[in-house]
Amino acid sequence: MSEAATLTKTVELRILRYLPASDESPSFRSFQVPYSDDMSVLQALQTIKDTLDATLSFRWSCRMAVCGSCGMMINGEPRLACNTFLRNLPPGPVTVEALKNFPIERDLVVSVGDFVKKIESIYPYIIPKEPKTVAQGTYLQTPAQLAAYESFSDCINCMLCYAACPQFGENPDFIGPGAMALLQRYNGDSRDGGQQKRLDAIAGEDGVWSCTAVGICSEVCPKHVDPANAINQNKTNSAFDFFLHYLRKDAAQ
Amino acid sequence: MSEAVPVKRSISPIFWLLFGAGGMLSALFGPALILITDVLGPTGTGLPADFESYDHALAFARNPLGKLVLLAVISLFFWHGAERIYLTLKDMKAGPLPVLKLATYGVAAAVTLVTFLLLLAIGF
Ligand code: SF4
Ligand code: FES
Numbered sequence: 208m209s210e211a212a213t214l215t216k217t218v219e220l221r222i223l224r225y226l227p228a229s230d231e232s233p234s235f236r237s238f239q240v241p242y243s244d245d246m247s248v249l250q251a252l253q254t255i256k257d258t259l260d261a262t263l264s265f266r267w268s269c270r271m272a273v274c275g276s277c278g279m280m281i282n283g284e285p286r287l288a289c290n291t292f293l294r295n296l297p298p299g300p301v302t303v304e305a306l307k308n309f310p311i312e313r314d315l316v317v318s319v320g321d322f323v324k325k326i327e328s329i330y331p332y333i334i335p336k337e338p339k340t341v342a343q344g345t346y347l348q349t350p351a352q353l354a355a356y357e358s359f360s361d362c363i364n365c366m367l368c369y370a371a372c373p374q375f376g377e378n379p380d381f382i383g384p385g386a387m388a389l390l391q392r393y394n395g396d397s398r399d400g401g402q403q404k405r406l407d408a409i410a411g412e413d414g415v416w417s418c419t420a421v422g423i424c425s426e427v428c429p430k431h432v433d434p435a436n437a438i439n440q441n442k443t444n445s446a447f448d449f450f451l452h453y454l455r456k457d458a459a460q
Numbered sequence: 461m462s463e464a465v466p467v468k469r470s471i472s473p474i475f476w477l478l479f480g481a482g483g484m485l486s487a488l489f490g491p492a493l494i495l496i497t498d499v500l501g502p503t504g505t506g507l508p509a510d511f512e513s514y515d516h517a518l519a520f521a522r523n524p525l526g527k528l529v530l531l532a533v534i535s536l537f538f539w540h541g542a543e544r545i546y547l548t549l550k551d552m553k554a555g556p557l558p559v560l561k562l563a564t565y566g567v568a569a570a571v572t573l574v575t576f577l578l579l580l581a582i583g584f
Binding site for chain 2: 377408413419445446
């Protein structure tokens with residue numbers, strides 16, 4: 208098919224706009240964009256910004272589902288805009304909104320401050336079991352030890368799981384699936400000795416116990432991280448820790 | 461960061477463990493129990509004729525191990541259901557949380573207690 212023929216087709220994007228300086232509340236605006244088979248929603252947004260309305264705001268960087276910045280609601284579902292192709296969406300207008308469950312900063316840009324604080328609260332780095340000097344060499348790991356946490360290290364912090372999670376929607380203080388996946392990435396690492404600190408951080412009502420095993424986080428995750436599995440493992444760990452911490456206290460006295 | 465203030469521990473693990481234990485038991489034995497007591501028993505298929513007789517049931521309930529099995533199966537099934545129903549009602553905002561807890565965990569606790577007392581009352 209000739210390029211000219213495909214380019215004459217257009218697609219309508221209904222975008223939830225919000226400009227805090229002038230708008231009282233978010234409202235939808237429609238744009239017609241030339242359609243091509245290989246066009247992602249992100250490319251459609253970029254076309255709008257380049258040719259129709261330069262004030263449209265959205266986050267993106269890698270264009271290849273790696274950086275996690277382009278999460279938004281596409282036809283009501285949390286998706287990466289760069290990873291969602293127009294050809295795979297049902298015909299008719301495409302609805303694009305800011306990620307659900309997060310405060311909108313402007314247009315499709317949401318505020319991520321609380322999420323970053325949650326990530327920080329679970330010690331997102333290796334706390335070595337036994338510190339080694341450079342001279343002592345590297346930490347070795349068997350393939351099985353790597354496999355124990357590797358899938359959880361694929362998280363790109365895109366927050367799609369938070370937009371999907373009804374419990375996070377009810378309770379914004381819930382630590383949420385993404386942070387729990389990251390926690391398991393470190394707690395499951397054979398080199399790490401920080402398990403107790405992290406278990407202490409999630410033992411509260413807003414920690415792992417806000418989860419009611421809905422499981423939609425794992426369904427929407429673009430990187431197949433399976434945060435629901437991370438949460439489940441840590442419910443077990445946190446439940447044992449609940450009883451063990453009495454023993455620990457006794458031992459300390 | 462949160463390091464300075466230790467978080468207040470939730471007591472949810474207690475209910476979650478009871479829920480988990482009940483879930484495991486009901487998955488393992490629930491279908492078999494339904495099959496035996498509701499289908500095979502009443503229709504007399506594949507079981508000894510007096511399998512469901514009162515005397516047999518009583519003997520089972522008087523055996524210390526039998527008591528343990530009955531207590532576990534009855535109470536844990538209830539704790540399992542209670543947790544699920546409580547969380548659902550809470551999500552539906554069906555009422556004040558203490559009321560919902562009483563109507564779910566409360567029932568499971570009462571059933572556990574009554575089962576325990578009855579098992580003692582029928583003797584050994
Ligand atoms: S767990 Fe998946 S959906 Fe959640 S933030 Fe990480 S990559 Fe995104
Ligand atoms: S732009 Fe990086 S994930 Fe979409």
